[in-house]
Amino acid sequence: MSDPSENRPASGSPEAGPLRMAAFRGALVACLLLSAIALWRGYGDGWFVLGVVSAIVLSALAGGPYRKRLGEALQPRPKSSGRSDMAEALLAHIPDPVIMVDRRQVVLEANKAAHRLLPGLKISQPLSFALRSPDVLDGIEEVLEAGTSLRIEYSERVPTERTFEVHIGPLQAEALNVGVQSGVVLFFRDLTEARRLEVMRADFVANASHELRTPLASLLGFVETLQGPARDDLKARERFLEIMRVQAQRMKRLIDDLLSLSRIEMRSHVSPTQKVDLGSLVAPMVETFSPAAKEKGVAIRAVLPERPVHVFGDRDELLRVIENLIENAVKYGESGKAVDITLESIESEAGPYSVLSVQDYGPGIAPEHLPRLTERFYRVDAAHSRDKGGTGLGLAIVKHIVNRHRGQLDIASEPGQGARFTVRLPEAPTGE
Ligand SMILES: Nc1ncnc2c1ncn2[C@@H]1O[C@H](COP(=O)(O)OP(=O)(O)OP(=O)(O)O)[C@@H](O)[C@H]1O
């Protein structure tokens, strides 16, 4: 159904001005007529004076300076300006950089994202002043000549390395009747994050296969030896079987770690609801590690609070955190001869939080390795760590678990002085 107001001229339409003028004229004539009737019928001087004054005021309004202002206000805005406002508003809401240039590569329009990407970008100036990429600038020429779109990769190195895919498309403005010259439109799509994930995925598969291939190759070698030359050598068989058991164990541990990492990742958005006393998890873990550590000459010293330190957590996951940190401290900090574990409850504006810290006095970690320690398969000295049975997944698991518990993991180290791993977790309110 059509709206009845559709046929009525809108106040901003070109017909609205003359209509308003006709209304003024009508009112003027009506006032003069009323005052004439009042005079003829003898209603008194008052009515006559009122009619004449209204007529004078109306005619002044209609013919005076108001008429001009009224006319201006009622004038419709030019069509092309309305369109470019809309284009500007649209461009401003596009989160990716968009730039329009004319046939001489002079910038016609650019949105905020484009100005952020290219701070030197200015309207009415050549694009080449702000974008120093011969590939993109040549691409624009190509699109102008051929009239077909093109995709080009463009990398920014400063302030951080970013990669974009630039889509250059011809802009046939005359055909669109938008009152702009023809040229090209450039859309920039940020590929940095996608590339980083691609590299991570490829690295992950390469690392996982490499870690599995080594023990698997060793296992196959021993199986062949046992089937061939060592078939009847009872002593060699015993020794080889033990090596095979250790290698198979290593493969099993790697697969278990990978599975638990992916399980933790899958649950990363679900906060744990179980209330757990951290002290009751640390104490038994210290007891578990103490005998083996003592054999290596490492003393594990723990200072735990008397009262319980409750957090909302997954018991098994928190045990893995404590286990990984103590295991690393004993394994890599062996030369320091001691490992100190403390658990405290600290008050803060955001509420109380628990602080678990594991400190060793071994060789420590050089600063350049610190930011990468929690990456999967990252090891400071891969050969040394592998000799100790490490796969480089322990701290990645710790980091994921701490994140899931809305906590924080800090690693501090002075090379030669040892390393300190600190886990901060928000405490569960008492009484819940
Ligand atoms: N306390 C520490 N002192 C010195 N270096 C450490 C310490 N803890 C970890 N590292 C270094 O960080 C690397 C990564 O540790 P992470 O626990 O993730 O792996 P891993 O111990 O090698 O293997 P996994 O824990 O899977 O058995 C280790 O290989 C080691 O080089």
Ligand SMILES: [Mg+2]
């Ligand atoms: Mg470890």
